[in-house]
Amino acid sequence: MFNDQRKExxxxxxxxxxxxxxxxxxxxxxxxxxxxGTLGGLSLLTGCSISDDANIEKALSRVSKLNDTAQAWLFDxxxxxxxxxxxxxxxxxxxxxxxxxxxxxxxxxxxxRLEVTGRVAKxxxxxxxxxxxxxxxxxxxxxxxxxxxxxxGRWGGVPFAxxxxxxxxxxxxxxxxxxxxxxxxxxxxxxxxxxxxxxxxLRFDGQVLPPKYGYPLKVRVATKLGYKNPKHVxxxxxxxxxxGGYWENQGYNWFGGS
Amino acid sequence: MSVSVPDVPQEQIKRPAEKRPTIHPVWLRLTHWLNAxxxxxxxxxxxxxxxxxxxFGFRFPSQITLGGWLAGGLDWHFAxxxxxxINGLIYLVLNGLGGRFWRKFYPLSLRGVVKDTAAAFQGRLxxxxxxxxxxVQKLAYLLVVVDLVLLVLSGLVLWKSVQxxxxxxxxxxxxxxxxxxxxxxxxxxxxxxxxxxxxxLVPRSLRAMIRGR
Numbered sequence: 001m002f003n004d005q006r007k008e009x010x011x012x013x014x015x016x017x018x019x020x021x022x023x024x025x026x027x028x029x030x031x032x033x034x035x036x037g038t039l040g041g042l043s044l045l046t047g048c049s050i051s052d053d054a055n056i057e058k059a060l061s062r063v064s065k066l067n068d069t070a071q072a073w074l075f076d077x078x079x080x081x082x083x084x085x086x087x088x089x090x091x092x093x094x095x096x097x098x099x100x101x102x103x104x105x106x107x108x109x110x111x112x113r114l115e116v117t118g119r120v121a122k123x124x125x126x127x128x129x130x131x132x133x134x135x136x137x138x139x140x141x142x143x144x145x146x147x148x149x150x151x152x153g154r155w156g157g158v159p160f161a162x163x164x165x166x167x168x169x170x171x172x173x174x175x176x177x178x179x180x181x182x183x184x185x186x187x188x189x190x191x192x193x194x195x196x197x198x199x200x201x202l203r204f205d206g207q208v209l210p211p212k213y214g215y216p217l218k219v220r221v222a223t224k225l226g227y228k229n230p231k232h233v234x235x236x237x238x239x240x241x242x243x244g245g246y247w248e249n250q251g252y253n254w255f256g257g258s
Numbered sequence: 259m260s261v262s263v264p265d266v267p268q269e270q271i272k273r274p275a276e277k278r279p280t281i282h283p284v285w286l287r288l289t290h291w292l293n294a295x296x297x298x299x300x301x302x303x304x305x306x307x308x309x310x311x312x313x314f315g316f317r318f319p320s321q322i323t324l325g326g327w328l329a330g331g332l333d334w335h336f337a338x339x340x341x342x343x344i345n346g347l348i349y350l351v352l353n354g355l356g357g358r359f360w361r362k363f364y365p366l367s368l369r370g371v372v373k374d375t376a377a378a379f380q381g382r383l384x385x386x387x388x389x390x391x392x393x394v395q396k397l398a399y400l401l402v403v404v405d406l407v408l409l410v411l412s413g414l415v416l417w418k419s420v421q422x423x424x425x426x427x428x429x430x431x432x433x434x435x436x437x438x439x440x441x442x443x444x445x446x447x448x449x450x451x452x453x454x455x456x457x458x459l460v461p462r463s464l465r466a467m468i469r470g471r
Contacts, residue, residue, distance in 0.1 A: 001444070006279070021443050058328075058335075060333040060334065060337055061339040063333070063336070063340075064333055064336070064337075074418055074421045075421065076421060079420065079421065079423070080420075081420045082419075082423065082426075142419075142432060144419065144432065145311070146310075146328070146332070147311040147328065148307065148308070148310060148311040148312035148416075148436060149311040150433065152433055181382075204342070210327065222420070223420050247329070251329035251330065251333060252329045252330060252332070253332065253333075257418060257420070257421070258417075258418060258419055258420050
């Protein structure tokens with residue numbers, strides 16, 4: 001079970017890593033601010049002194065939160081992401097993670113349990129056969145990375161709205177958070193979680209989800225950027241407390257819609 | 259001239275002795291400089307974003323990119339986009355409502371552009387009346403406005419391709435919107451290069467854009 005005693009060390013580890021990474025990010029931002037001088041007078045125009053990087057950062061993250069609101073407003077819960085033909089699938093589909101392909105976590109099918117916590121009626125963990133027995137859907141959609149590249153893939157699995165209903169989730173809650181086997185974590189808004197194309201993906205391109213694409217379980221959100229599509233998902237929580245995310249906590253926009 | 263803006267007649271009353279009419283009303287100067295600021299931030303941060311996944315076999319040197327890393331570049335880009343968009347909207351609305359577009363850019367002909375371009379290269383292009391754009395200026399300024407609209411629209415497709423399906427289809431899909439966004443950035447940078455060069459050659463045009471006359 002996903003109880004607090006087990007959860008705490010994992011979360012702390014992630015926090016420490018994030019702190020270290022954001023420190024690194026801060027240094028490169030400082031470097032940028034020194035470089036800003038080469039843009040000639042820009043700092044004068046904005047009225048910010050070069051040492052004010054903390055204020056600039058604060059202002060930018062405030063705008064990023066504003067952009068979350070703007071994206072939630074633009075998001076149409078019924079509008080479907082474009083779907084594609086099988087011939088349009090990108091082959092080979094790119095591997096992408098915050099680590100190299102040989103570091104992909106190894107998950108043993110029989111040992112796997114999907115944990116469910118938070119504002120849900122049924123907190124029982126799910127085995128893979130149980131998930132495979134639920135109604136399944138399939139989609140061929142475009143995966144868009146925050147870096148700009150995109151790739152078309154074919155995902156199959158349980159419609160996430162269906163799963164949320166089965167666990168008796170409080171769908172008036174704000175967030176759905178995901179914890180992964182590789183210590184990745186992210187969260188999405190409830191409206192996107194309930195979107196008809198959001199899947200608890202168990203298959204890729206008609207096969208059991210391969211390790212490099214997130215075995216045994218990936219959350220496919222066709223209306224969001226790649227970093228909002230967690231792989232190797234081991235725990236799902238429905239919550240009103242902002243869960244943040246691995247990249248989001250380092251400065252990436254939280255909503256990450258497409 | 260935009261009579262609806264109170265600053266214009268006021269300034270004329272204040273300085274009747276100068277007898278120099280306002281070339282650029284205050285709203286135009288404000289939108290011009292806000293746009294310039296937004297464009298510098300958008301281009302610098304855009305190059306940072308480009309570097310995360312280059313479309314071609316090169317990256318922009320980090321000295322001329324904004325944001326330090328991808329997330330920083332994105333934060334700058336998606337902050338300055340509001341300035342570019344809202345300021346651009348104000349510019350278009352005021353130009354349209356006041357009829358300034360028509361007065362400034364009509365007439366414009368291909369023959370006129372060719373004639374004025376030839377004259378410019380022979381150093382014979384007159385700047386006697388700074389209120390009047392020559393044919394090359396008219397074409398360049400109109401094209402850069404269209405280019406900025408194209409940048410915003412293709413950017414909208416990149417930012418929210420699912421939410422703007424019609425726009426995405428018009429751009430030929432997500433991937434071609436990336437190229438369109440890049441090429442219209444190139445056009446904009448090319449324009450800025452020539453624009454700044456011309457300002458250096460005709461410094462009083464800079465004074466007109468700052469002081470209004």
